[in-house]
Amino acid sequence: MAEWNAYYQNEDEYVDRDEFEVDYKCAGRDSLVFLVDASKEMFIRGEDGEPSPFDMTMQCVHSVYTSKIISSDKDLVALVFYGTEQSKNPRNTFEHVYVYHDLDSPGARRVKDVDGLRGENGAQVADETMGSGKTNLVEALWCCSNLYSDVKLRLSYKRLMIFTCRDTPHRGDCERDRQARTKAGDLKETVVPLWHLPGGFDVSLFFCDVVSPPEDESELGLQMEPCGKLEDLRKRVRAKEMKKRSMARLNLCLGEGMNVAVGVYITVRQTKKPNAVKLYRDNNEPVHTKTRLYHTQTGSLLLPSDTKRAQVYAGRQIVMEKDEVDVIKKFSDPGLELIGFKPMERLKLHHHLRSALFIYPEEETVTGSACVFTALLRRCSERNVFALCKYTQIRNSSPRFLALVPQREELDEGQAQIEAPGFHGIFLPYADDIRNLDAPQLPTASDAQVDKMKEIVHKLSFKYRSDAFENPVLQQHYRYLEALALDPMAPEHIEEHIEDHTVPKVKMIDQCLGSLAQEFKDLVFTLASGKLGKEQYTEEAGGAEKKPKVEMSEDELRARVQKGTLQFGVKVTGTKKRELIDTLKAQLAK
């Protein structure tokens, strides 16, 4: 796989490709089938007005649909109900199985469909379209496996998730149970984990045999606990729904002849608004572009070998072959090379360049890797050190240094993994990446001021969670698209739907602080001589654009101009800059 990537890296000679792109094209598509119990029990609401298991499941499915559209719109998703009264499946050979959506990439219509199954109304819609009837899990599983085989596309990763609240679906019908187990056994290659819903669910009664064995025996017991809360359910579905894909498989070289195989993963990465695609006006079908090079004078097509690369410095053009330009970038073969270890406190908080990587052993490539890796992980963690490594991602990429920070496995109360075991690879800056700043010399706060600020901090403290903030830009983009896809005469009041958590809740903050803000301001102003613009502290929030009031004698100004040490924040538009400079020069020349 690493080689594939390396090949594609060099394919496009004009554009620097994103180094972190995982090549999905050759990997095939992921698929996910939601198999949802639609029996009467699923529609019973919880005691404290909790939504019904069915409702919760639909919310989950909805969030997977929308997140798939944002993060991996090529993946295929299906929604199948079992225990229904009505039957609907490709050949209508299975009873009490209702294929609501067959395997396909989700689009606006499907998102809306699932939305329609949520809440009280949703329950009614479900009852009208499918109803609740007999349960035959054998048929349901069989139907799902047919869905997979009906797909013409190449599938790389298949998952089936079962949502139910009944631990004995066949009410003790041993024969059916046995058949279902067998069928699940047949599916084991593809059917993966299972999700079940609340209320004294006893896995051992039936489902433990249906669930495929986890990828690894050690996982046993991890996800077997039923989960009852929507948030937990959503989290688990999210964690399981995506295939872990390594962006590279490399050797971690501890020293000559000691190569540990590892996979490099991306666990966090900025999701950007996708680029627009070009469509042919007549049929709205996408078009692709081809780039060709022509000779300006002769008009003839040029081969790559007809061109060279050039840069101009100090008035001189320097020309190189394309190959030379590539070769210059080569330092060493792809891999991770251990340089040594350092105490954790040597890792500076502000040494951050890009999102971190995640490193996990590849036992399948080099046997024994997992054991060394585990030993290293454990001792690094216990001794509070990180490993410093030289990292070459692909052929012809120049090296970067990574701090490999040990991360031991962490589980929550429900035995679900919160932190996976492995090393986080933090990119370290080179000398060129660090800028020298002149820090201003300013007075520091007194204890009284600091204490007052502490009260403010206390009042406004909250428990941060990294998944708590949705990207409003993306959400708005997709909300619009969804609306437009369903109704080209776009509704115009879309914005109201979006709850933007990045905007501070000013009223709430003001209320929380009460008089504290004023008290802090008073402390700041009574202790310092308040000649300079007190008003800037009484400004309304968002006064950033207001101009500071600065007074200065011309002599002082002149001196500062000469030293080039003037710095004030005033907004200047780019086009005016030149004029300003000229004016300044003219003025000072007098």
Add this chain to the structure above:
Amino acid sequence: MIDFPLCRRLGWHQCVATLMSKVEINMTALVLCLDVGFSMSNSATGQEPPFQQAKKVIQKFVQRQVFAENKDELGLVLFGSDNTKNNLAKDDQYQNISVHRHLMIPNFELLEEIQNDVQPGSQQADWLDALVVCMDLLQNETLGKKYERLNIVMLTDLNTPSSPDQLDIIIGNLKRAGITLQFFLPFPVDGGGSNPPHGGKALSREQQQGLEMTKKVMMSLDEEDGLEEVYTFSDAIEKLSVFKRVEKRPMAWPCTLTIGSSLSIKIVGYKAVCEERPRKSWSVVDAQTHQKDDIKRDVVYCLNDDEETEVQKDDTIQGYRYGSDIVPFSKVDQDQMKYKTDGKSFAVLGFTKQSMINRHQFVGTQVLKVFAPKDDEHAGVALSGLIRALDDLKMVAVVRYVYARNGNPQVGAAFPCIKEKYECLVYVQLPFMEDLRQYSFPSLENNKKYTPSEDQLSAVDSLIDSMMLVEEDGEKKDLFKVNHIPNPQYQRLFQCLHHRAVNPSVPLPPMDPWLTTALQRPLAVATRCQAPLETLKKKFPLKEVVKKKELKTSKELFGNSTEEPDAKKAKVDEEEDFNLADITEGSITQVGSVDPARDFRTLIRQKSLPFGEVCQQLTGRIEQLLGNKNMNYYIKCIPCIQTFREQSVQVGNADHYNSYIQSLKTSIPVRGLQEFWDMLVQDALTLINKDEVEGSTFSSHDAKQFLTAGEKKEEVVAAVVDDTGDVDDLLDMM
């Protein structure tokens, strides 16, 4: 005079102040003062003479200046030279000191001169005299211009007797003119004393005296840090960071930190850490003329049909994907749907424990340092209050950050940072929910198979011990500071650019040895860890798994049940294989563009179409591919031709293949497909001969000749015909 609106609104002073924060006036004038006297050529056996080392330092420095393309001016003064050329030379004063280059912006000519003309001399000159010549040069040539810094870089072995009587006057003059000094010596400034430095060679009396004087000069210029501006040659070669950094002045980002509506603090943010990209990129030029303008790039839009029908750009519109839907978009829609922000913002959403923020979840590509504006004491105190409160409580501010109006909002953490000399907030962007991939991985430590024994753990311990880069006791010296290494990519790039600029026709040089060394495990550590590594190897056997990759992937892909008998499975695999890329069609009815060779094979086997027709379909595809003139397309064509040949032999019909290959050959020069032809020759894809297929009219000798003979002829043809040719021509010929 000041008649534009902005200035009227702001007032003249502020206008100037604004300018000063924006305009970079940080020009430097610098004189390199190089000792070329004869003692510089002496060295202990096996060592590079100081002259060569010093020359390298200068080359690297000038190289860096040239590539930085700033307005800094540079002069070069040689002393100990055979000739004398300076303003002060009179009678026997200031002899053997030559101003090689006056103050000007450095360029490749200077680099060439240094490479070719700067050679060791046979004389000696007083380095103090040379210093005076440099000062004179700086003073005369900077008259009437504004410089932020005047600097003299002295490179010498201090091996000439100097008269210290003028020293105080010189120091006084340096101070008055605001000239700073840097010294580069073959030996460390503090390495003297009893143990002889510098390869066992003790310093001469002159050198000791010179060193004392150097110290005196440097200490009087800067009492505290003066000696830090004295370097050794080898330091300088390895760490360019010792040179005063040539860099962009950081851009200030003025904003207001807000907490609710009533508490606002003026702030200024600066990028503190950010991946420095090269300023220039490569442009594509014509290989012959080296002219950029001789090349035009043409982008065409094609439909996704097999013919790749070209459409006009005007006939295309924009759309976005929403899962399986593609939503066409007008400009109006686009503007309307864009998320709008009011303007820059640094608004506190709340505060949280530092431990809640995971370092490995930082996103974005930069780190900001946030200060209060200079001269704003109130903001300084207020911000200090916040920083100290956060620091005491081990908390951070979670803020909404918007760079400018309609910029995308970020959520980030502002960490308190308290240094000896300053306080600030350090801002890093945090992920949005959509940015997280919550993968779970199988447990390692709870897996018996992977649990290391005590023995193994202690082997790891000794490895860690032997490879600690920071010594635990004493000074805590760090042996490997990444943030002191210049980005090797640029070092190498500049080395090659420099080399090519000065020697255009010579192959690129190997990598500088210092650079290779700088990126490796420090020698001390490498030696120390040998034994522990050997133990580790013994304790942890590693074995590479040789596996049939294909088998694994097909299993992964198709998820075939292992219980199925092998024969059946094989059959399924085969079928699957044929269905794989068939995304659009259910079965193969014609030679498609995805995998023409495979389609061809299938069609031949199915016998549903006449052989000739299938051949024509295939050659049509080949021609289409060749029309792209791109190596990747050529690569795709080769298997087509291979299959074409193979199947023709199998079917026993060589006519179609032979006639196609012949017509292809004649069209090669016209269509500029030489590269592709070479590939055919390499793969020996020649005519089908009689021995292979009876009906063929060619002997095996003919067939062999066919490939080689062409090569000579083509050049002639190519010279005459200057036409791109057309696909249709060839097809007509067939």
